[in-house]
Every structure is written in structure tokens, then in C-alpha cells.
Amino acid sequence: MLTERQLLILQVITDEFIETAHPVGSRAISKKGTIPYSAATIRNEMADLEEMGFLEKTHSSSGRIPSELGYRYYVDHLIAPNPLHKEVNIIKSIIEDGFYEFEQIVQMSAELLSELTNYTSIILGPELMETKLKQLQIVTLSPQTAVAILITDTGHVEHRSFKVPSTINPSDLEKMVNILNERLKGVPIIHMDEIFHNEVAQLMKLYIRDYDNSYAYLKDIFVYDHPVKLYISGKSNILMQPEFNDVGKIRTFFTMMEDEDEIINLLKNSHHGIKVTIGNENKVEAIKDLSLITAPYQLTNDQIGTIALIGPTRMEYRKVISLLNGLSKEMTNALYKWSQYDE
Amino acid sequence: MLTERQLLILQVITDEFIETAHPVGSRAISKKGTIPYSAATIRNEMADLEEMGFLEKTHSSSGRIPSELGYRYYVDHLIAPNPLHKEVNIIKSIIEDGFYEFEQIVQMSAELLSELTNYTSIILGPELMETKLKQLQIVTLSPQTAVAILITDTGHVEHRSFKVPSTINPSDLEKMVNILNERLKGVPIIHMDEIFHNEVAQLMKLYIRDYDNSYAYLKDIFVYDHPVKLYISGKSNILMQPEFNDVGKIRTFFTMMEDEDEIINLLKNSHHGIKVTIGNENKVEAIKDLSLITAPYQLTNDQIGTIALIGPTRMEYRKVISLLNGLSKEMTNALYKWSQYDE
DNA sequence: ATTAGCACTCAAGTCACTCGAGTGCTAACA
DNA sequence: TGTTAGCACTCGAGTGACTTGAGTGCTAAT
Numbered sequence: 001m002l003t004e005r006q007l008l009i010l011q012v013i014t015d016e017f018i019e020t021a022h023p024v025g026s027r028a029i030s031k032k033g034t035i036p037y038s039a040a041t042i043r044n045e046m047a048d049l050e051e052m053g054f055l056e057k058t059h060s061s062s063g064r065i066p067s068e069l070g071y072r073y074y075v076d077h078l079i080a081p082n083p084l085h086k087e088v089n090i091i092k093s094i095i096e097d098g099f100y101e102f103e104q105i106v107q108m109s110a111e112l113l114s115e116l117t118n119y120t121s122i123i124l125g126p127e128l129m130e131t132k133l134k135q136l137q138i139v140t141l142s143p144q145t146a147v148a149i150l151i152t153d154t155g156h157v158e159h160r161s162f163k164v165p166s167t168i169n170p171s172d173l174e175k176m177v178n179i180l181n182e183r184l185k186g187v188p189i190i191h192m193d194e195i196f197h198n199e200v201a202q203l204m205k206l207y208i209r210d211y212d213n214s215y216a217y218l219k220d221i222f223v224y225d226h227p228v229k230l231y232i233s234g235k236s237n238i239l240m241q242p243e244f245n246d247v248g249k250i251r252t253f254f255t256m257m258e259d260e261d262e263i264i265n266l267l268k269n270s271h272h273g274i275k276v277t278i279g280n281e282n283k284v285e286a287i288k289d290l291s292l293i294t295a296p297y298q299l300t301n302d303q304i305g306t307i308a309l310i311g312p313t314r315m316e317y318r319k320v321i322s323l324l325n326g327l328s329k330e331m332t333n334a335l336y337k338w339s340q341y342d343e
Numbered sequence: 344m345l346t347e348r349q350l351l352i353l354q355v356i357t358d359e360f361i362e363t364a365h366p367v368g369s370r371a372i373s374k375k376g377t378i379p380y381s382a383a384t385i386r387n388e389m390a391d392l393e394e395m396g397f398l399e400k401t402h403s404s405s406g407r408i409p410s411e412l413g414y415r416y417y418v419d420h421l422i423a424p425n426p427l428h429k430e431v432n433i434i435k436s437i438i439e440d441g442f443y444e445f446e447q448i449v450q451m452s453a454e455l456l457s458e459l460t461n462y463t464s465i466i467l468g469p470e471l472m473e474t475k476l477k478q479l480q481i482v483t484l485s486p487q488t489a490v491a492i493l494i495t496d497t498g499h500v501e502h503r504s505f506k507v508p509s510t511i512n513p514s515d516l517e518k519m520v521n522i523l524n525e526r527l528k529g530v531p532i533i534h535m536d537e538i539f540h541n542e543v544a545q546l547m548k549l550y551i552r553d554y555d556n557s558y559a560y561l562k563d564i565f566v567y568d569h570p571v572k573l574y575i576s577g578k579s580n581i582l583m584q585p586e587f588n589d590v591g592k593i594r595t596f597f598t599m600m601e602d603e604d605e606i607i608n609l610l611k612n613s614h615h616g617i618k619v620t621i622g623n624e625n626k627v628e629a630i631k632d633l634s635l636i637t638a639p640y641q642l643t644n645d646q647i648g649t650i651a652l653i654g655p656t657r658m659e660y661r662k663v664i665s666l667l668n669g670l671s672k673e674m675t676n677a678l679y680k681w682s683q684y685d686e
Numbered sequence: 687a688t689t690a691g692c693a694c695t696c697a698a699g700t701c702a703c704t705c706g707a708g709t710g711c712t713a714a715c716a
Numbered sequence: 717t718g719t720t721a722g723c724a725c726t727c728g729a730g731t732g733a734c735t736t737g738a739g740t741g742c743t744a745a746t
Contacts, residue, residue: 025739038689043740061695061739101504135482139494147498151482155490161444161498236597245590247582254579254597368708381720386709404708404726689746700735708726715720 002052007078008035009045010054014066014074018314021242023063068279068313071291075276075317082322087116088330102155102335106231109307109331114234117320118241119311120257124267125229126303131156131189136222138177140170148222152189154303165217179203180222193223228305230260243312249289256286267294267306274325279313291315295328299335307331345395350421351378352388353397357409357417361657364585366406411622411656414634418619418660425665430459431673445498445678449574452650452674457577460663461584462654463600467610468572469646474499474532479565481520483513491564495532497646505564522546523565536566571648573603586655592632599629610637610649617668622656634658638671642678650674 002010012034013024026046030039046064049055054070057063066074091109106123113121131152140146147161164173183200184192201215235257244250256262266284274295280288287310294308307328309320345353355377356367369389373382389407392398397413400406409417434452449466456464474495483489490504507516526543527535544558578600587593599605609627620635630653637651650671652663 023739027739039739040689040691040741041687044688047741057740059696061741062697063739134484137480139478141477141496141498145498147494147500149492149494149500151490151492153484155484155488155504157490157492157500157502159500159502161446236594236601239590239594239597247588247590247593250590250593251579251582254582258579366708370708382708383710383720383722384718387719390710400709402727404710405728406708687746689744691742691744693740693742695740696738698736701733702731703733704731705729707728710725711723713720713722716718 002049005035005037006045006049009042010049010066010070010073011078013046013055013064014070014078017065018316021314023058023065025063028063065314068281071278071313071317072281075278075321079318079321082318087112087323088326091327092330092334103229105331105335106305107233109327110231110233113307113309113323113327114237116323117309117311117316118234118237119309119315119320120232120234120238122233122263122267122306122308122310123231124264124306124308125231126154126299126305130303132186133184133189133192136177136181136184138173140164143170146173150222154299168217184222196223228264230263232257232263238311241312241314243289243314252286253290256284262286266292267308272296274321274328276317276321289313291317293317293320293324295324297328297331297335299332345392348378348380349388349392352385353392353409353413353416354421356389356398356407357413357421360408361659364657366401366408368406371406408657411624414621414656414660415624418621418664422661422664425661430455430666431669434670435673435677446572448674448678449648450576452670453574453576456650456652456666456670457580459666460652460654460659461577461580462652462658462663463575463577463581465576465606465610465649465651465653466574467607467649467651468574469497469642469648473646475529476527476532476535479520479524479527481516483507486513489516493565497642503564539566571607573606575600575606581654584655584657586632586657595629596633599627605629609635610651615639617664617671619660619664632656634660636660636663636667638667640671640674640678642675 009029012029012032016024016028026039026043029035029042030037035042046055049070050057050064053067054073055064056067056070058065090112094105094108106125110121110123113123131154134151134153137149137151138146139149141161144164144166145161146164147159150158164170180200183203184195187195196219235254238244238253239250244253262284266282266287274293277292277294279291282288282290282292289312290310291313292308292310293315294306297305297307299305307324309315309324311320352372355372355375359367359371369382369386372378372385373380378385389398392413393400393407396410397416398407399410399413401408433455437448437451449468453464453466456466474497477494477496480492480494481489482492484504487507487509488504489507490502493501507513523543526546527538530538539562578597581587581596582593587596605627609625609630617636617638620637622634623631625631625633625635632655633653634656635651635653636658637649640648640650642648650667652658652667654663
């Protein structure tokens with residue numbers, strides 16, 4: 001479809017534009033020497049590439065910039081599978097170094113990623129779907145207040161402090177917790193709701209007086225629905241990009257970044273390898289002129305999280321892809337070690 | 344010092360400018376009718392007010408805007424102590440409604456505040472200085488991993504997952520936790536470090552083999568230094584303000600907002616009533632052209648937190664001050680109830 | 687097939703000009 | 717003596733003409 005020379009031109013233009021953010025002219029390309037033809041020849045090829053939809057002009061006599069299709073082609077065919085980025089080793093050593101806990105490791109990875117790229121990084125914590133309840137606990141703080149703690153088999157801890165209504169007496173509370181523990185231990189978090197309703201409710205009826213009140217109350221305390229945790233870093237990096245000179249754009253971006261649900265939604269669907277979504281390929285309105293790159297990482301077989309970067313469509317795809325690729329593998333590797341072995 | 348009429352003019356100009364963000368001219372004031380004098384008279388007064396430093400021009404033939412000194416005067420003397428803002432009742436009812444835990448209440452207050460004002464709200468959680476340890480716990484997840492949980496008497500929960508080194512055997516770990524609990528229960532968090540070092544270390548030496556390793560390890564796990572928690576809402580509200588049409592300003596603002604330590608530092612010092620800091624009165628470079636309003640709230644006698652709002656110097660001081668005043672009282676009230684009584 | 691040459695386009699910058707909101711000052715007025 | 721009308725002046729903001737330069741598209745020569 002595309003000639004060797006056209007490919008080369010597309011590549012040079014994209015590389016150049018990614019670096020400088022200025023439209024690239026035929027003369028500039030010719031002078032650069034990578035392509036041993038005159039400006040006129042290159043001009044002709046550029047016209048063809050534009051006709052095919054790979055390039056665009058910002059105005060009728062400007063140089064060319066890659067279209068979204070152009071970026072797509074560039075990403076799919078024109079970037080050599082770079083050697084693993086050496087910076088990944090930083091994470092590797094952090095993880096293997098030892099004394100960090102899981103959340104810290106993830107947070108640090110996000111920070112490193114945003115610092116290395118100058119884009120905004122988002123890491124989605126592993127889905128807790130398959131996580132099972134390890135233990136429930138209630139610690140009484142005063143006659144009227146207590147804190148409920150829920151611990152999963154992955155070491156995730158949720159807690160919630162609550163008032164003990166005068167209608168529930170302390171010994172009943174203790175009984176209930178015992179029942180709950182007995183019944184719910186080992187139950188996947190995602191099914192707690194159900195089992196709570198079906199089995200526990202029945203049982204509790206037998207033991208506890210003033211059952212109705214207590215039931216609703218306890219359910220509220222012990223059934224969680226936090227899906228996943230988000231680690232975001234470098235939100236303001238995006239402001240360094242020249243394409244963000246417009247306050248309106250900034251506003252839509254930051255407004256979106258405040259909506260956790262939307263972000264989770266955005267990252268959720270990619271579980272198979274690295275995935276680049278360019279501009280309008282994104283379904284979410286707020287990032288239709290940005291690019292999103294996601295890569296999965298694995299903690300255990302059914303605990304999968306997502307690493308992501310958001311930046312302008314004019315993104316350093318080459319660097320970013322190899323970086324994410326490396327980080328994804330490294331996190332999977334090292335987190336596996338972290339959860340299995342001693343150091 | 345200032346005549347009645349000058350005060351009135353300063354007030355009208357400030358009110359008007361706060362509302363419209365446009366410099367206010369003499370003719371506009373005169374036409375408005377609040378001041379029964381001609382434009383010329385008002386012009387003379389304005390010149391005087393400018394000479395005294397309360398007003399400024401944006402250019403030699405523009406209308407006037409309040410200077411920082413002008414705002415200062417306005418805040419200190421010209422805004423009537425507004426009746427309690429009715430919106431405060433929303434918080435009141437939320438808190439009294441019942442089923443929310445402390446963190447949620449604070450988070451919701453922050454959100455409400457930023458929504459009502461269109462500025463950025465920050466709430467500093469109560470200082471944990473005087474908080475005492477209620478209980479330590481270790482839950483084993485697998486032979487090599489465990490999670491440490493620390494609960495304070497205020498219901499604050501900290502947790503940290505860690506690998507159990509093969510040099511420590513499980514029964515030792517249990518012993519240690521018992522010792523720690525025995526010794527540290529009731530100790531203020533702030534002194535844990537010390538006591539851990541002085542008393543616990545000694546004791547442990549007697550009971551635990553391979554003491555040296557374990558000590559450093561446990562200390563790392565159980566001694567926390569998180570000072571306070573930040574609840575921020577409406578970061579992107581600031582983008583709606585016309586004074587933020589400059590990407591540079593936006594960048595400095597957001598960069599500052601990413602630095603938690605700096606923010607904490609910024610809010611920490613105000614424990615006595617509401618406090619308004621205008622523009623250059625702020626010591627922190629990044630908000631030298633913004634205003635900061637802080638108000639304390641009290642959970643118990645020695646648990647004091649801070650509510651704050653950041654916005655342009657052209658801030659709706661009247662509204663904001665009455666709102667913060669009300670919220671501060673309401674939070675103190677209701678949180679007191681929350682911690683003491685049943686509903 | 688490639689290239690040199692040339693007319694053409696357009697963004698961006700500069701300059702001169704106008705408009706209008708607003709000021710400062712002076713002189714007249716109550 | 718305090719107030720006001722009047723008027724010249726200032727300056728930002730907007731407009732339109734003009735220039736410059738980077739870049740294109742097309743044609744004709746190689």
C-alpha cells in the first residue's frame with residue numbers, strides 16, 4: 001500500500017512533530033538528510049500521504065502533522081520494539097529492596113512513571129473481585145462508638161467507625177461479629193452482599209433480639225463496595241504540554257480527573273497486553289484529543305491491575321510503550337515474588 | 344481616618360468588583376444610586392482612596408479595583424457579620440442524620456464547601472498528637488506475609504502489610520505483639536517512638552531470640568508518622584475564575600496542590616478563630632496572588648482541625664466568611680455530639 | 687521518476703487608526 | 717466650602733491594511 005519512501009516520510013514527520021510540536025515542512029525534511037530526495041519530491045509524497053489520510057495541515061500553506069490515522073500507523077508499524085527501558089530497573093530494585101508494602105510500591109511506580117514521561121500516570125489497583133475475606137473485627141472505643149475492620153486475604157484493610165445505637169447491646173454486637181466471622185470467612189468480597197443476605201440474616205434472627213434494626217445496621221457497616229483503588233501521579237504534568245494552552249481544555253481534563261468512576265471505567269477494559277488509544281478512538285468525551293496507553297499487570301492469577309498514561313496525541317509513543325511494557329512485566333514479576341517468597 | 348462616604352465608596356467598589364471582575368468607574372457608581380453624589384465627586388474621593396492605598400487602577404484611565412490593603416479593610420470593617428448561612432444546615436443534617444463515619448463527614452463537608460463557593464476547599468483532619476493507641480494487631484495472611492493494624496482511641500486505623508522474614512518465627516511475632524500491646528496501649532501516638540525505644544526494646548530483649556533483627560523490623564512496622572490527613576475538593580473550580588486565564592498561574596497552583604506537606608504547613612498555624620490571608624500576606628510563593636481563609640474546628644479538646652478555602656483575592660469574602668464561620672461551629676458542635684452521644 | 691522554479695496561500699506580526707470608558711482638573715455654582 | 721458640570725486627555729481593545737516568511741501545488745525541464 002505505502003511505498004518504502006512514504007513510510008520513511010511518515011515516520012520522519014511523526015518523529016519530528018512529536019519532538020518539536022511544530023508542523024514539519026518538506027524543505028526541513030529534505031535538508032535533514034534522512035531522505036535523499038529534494039523538497040519537491042517529498043512534497044509530492046506528502047500530498048499523497050495527506051490524501052490517504054495519514055497527514056494533515058493546520059492551514060492551507062502550513063507544514064504537515066500526523067493525523068490520528070497517521071499516529072495509529074506509526075504506533076502499529078513504525079516504532080521498532082525498543083529494548084527494555086533501563087529506568088524500569090529503578091522499580092525493580094525498589095520492589096526487591098524489600099521493606100515496602102504493596103500500596104507504596106504501586107504509588108512509587110506511578111510517581112516514577114509520571115516523572116519519567118511528563119505525562120499523567122494512573123495505576124489501577126488489582127481488582128478485588130476474587131479477594132476473600134480473612135477476618136472481621138470490631139474494636140470498641142467507647143460505650144457508644146466502635147470501629148469495624150475488615151481484612152482480606154491479600155492484606156487489604158477496610159475500616160469504618162460507627163456509633164453503636166443504644167438499641168444494640170454490646171454482647172449482642174460481639175455475638176454478631178462471631179457469627180459473621182464464622183460465616184463469611186473465606187467468602188469472596190464480591191459475594192459478601194449475597195451471603196450476608198441469604199445465610200447470615202437467618203442465623204442472626206435466632207440469636208439476636210431486636211433483629212430488624214441490627215440487620216440493616218450491620219449490613220451497612222460490613223458490606224463494602226469499593227471496587228478498586230486509583231493511584232494517580234503527575235496530574236499537572238499535562239500543563240507543560242503546549243497543546244494545553246487553552247484553559248477550556250485544562251478544565252475538561254481536570255474535571256474528568258476528579259471523577260474516579262469515569263477513570264476506572266476508562267481503564268477497565270484492557271486486559272490483554274499493551275493498548276494504545278489515540279484521540280477520537282477514546283469513547284470518553286473529555287479525552288478525545290488525548291492519547292491513552294494502558295498495560296496490565298498481574299499480582300496473582302486473578303488479580304489484575306492496569307497501568308496507564310494519559311498525554312497529548314503527540315505523545316512519545318516509542319519511549320512510552322517500551323516503558324510501560326517493561327514496567328508491566330517488572331511489576332508482575334516482582335509483585336509475584338513479593339507475595340510468594342521471602343527476599 | 345476615612346469619612347463615611349469614602350467607606351461607602353470603598354465598599355461599593357469592592358462589592359461590585361468581586362461580583363463582576365471588571366474595574367469600577369465613577370459614573371457606574373453614581374448611576375447605581377447607592378451614593379447620592381455625582382460622578383465627579385465620587386471621582387475625587389476615589390483619587391483620595393487611591394492615594395491612601397485602598398484602591399488601584401489597572402491602567403492610567405481605567406476604573407478602580409481594590410488593592411490588597413483595600414480588601415483587608417473591607418474584610419476587617421466593611422462586611423456585616425452575616426446571619427448564619429442557611430446552607431450550613433445541610434452539613435448539620437448530614438452529621439445528625441446518623442450513619443456516616445467521621446472521614447465521610449469531613450469529606451462531604453469539603454465537597455459541599457467547594458460546591459457552594461466555587462473555590463478550592465481543604466480540610467485538615469484533626470491533629471492526632473494527643474490520640475492514644477487503642478490496640479495493635481497482626482493478622483497473618485500466609486506463612487510469609489502479614490498485615491499490621493494500629494487502632495487509635497479516636498477510631499483512626501492505620502495498616503501496613505509486610506513480609507515476615509524467615510529469621511522471625513511466628514510464635515515470636517505473637518509474643519512481640521503481646522508485649523507491644525501491653526506496653527503501648529494508651530500511649531499517645533506522638534510518643535510511641537520514644538517509648539518503643541526506651542521500654543519496649545529492653546523487654547523484648549528478654550523474650551525474643553534474634554532480637555536485633557526483629558527490633559528494627561518491628562519498629563518500622565509499628566511506628567507511624569502520618570501527621571494529619573488532607574481532604575481536598577474542587578481543585579478545578581479555580582479554573583472558572585477569570586484571573587486564571589494564564590496557564591503559568593494554573594501550573595504553579597496545581598503544582599503546589601500536589602505537595603501535601605506545603606499545604607499542611609500553610610494551614611497549620613491558625614487555631615484562633617477565622618483568619619483571612621490576602622495575596623502577599625501569604626508567605627508561600629505559589630499563592631501570593633490568591634486569598635486563603637481558614638477556620639478551626641474542634642473534635643475534642645485537643646483535637647483541632649482546620650477548614651480552609653483558597654480562591655482569588657477577588658473573593659466573595661462576605662459569603663465565604665459567614666459560611667466558614669457557620670461550618671466551623673456546626674462541625675465542632677455536631678462532631679462533639681457524634682463522638683459523645685447516640686443520636 | 688525527479689527536480690527546479692515560481693506563483694500562491696496563510697498565520698503572525700506590526701502599524702495606524704478609531705472608539706469608548708474612564709480619569710484629572712478647572713471653573714462655576716449653591 | 718463642598719459639589720458639580722464640562723472638557724481635554726489617556727489608554728485598552730478592537731479593526732483593517734500591510735509585510736514577512738515558511739510552506740505548498742503545479743508545471744515544465746531534466
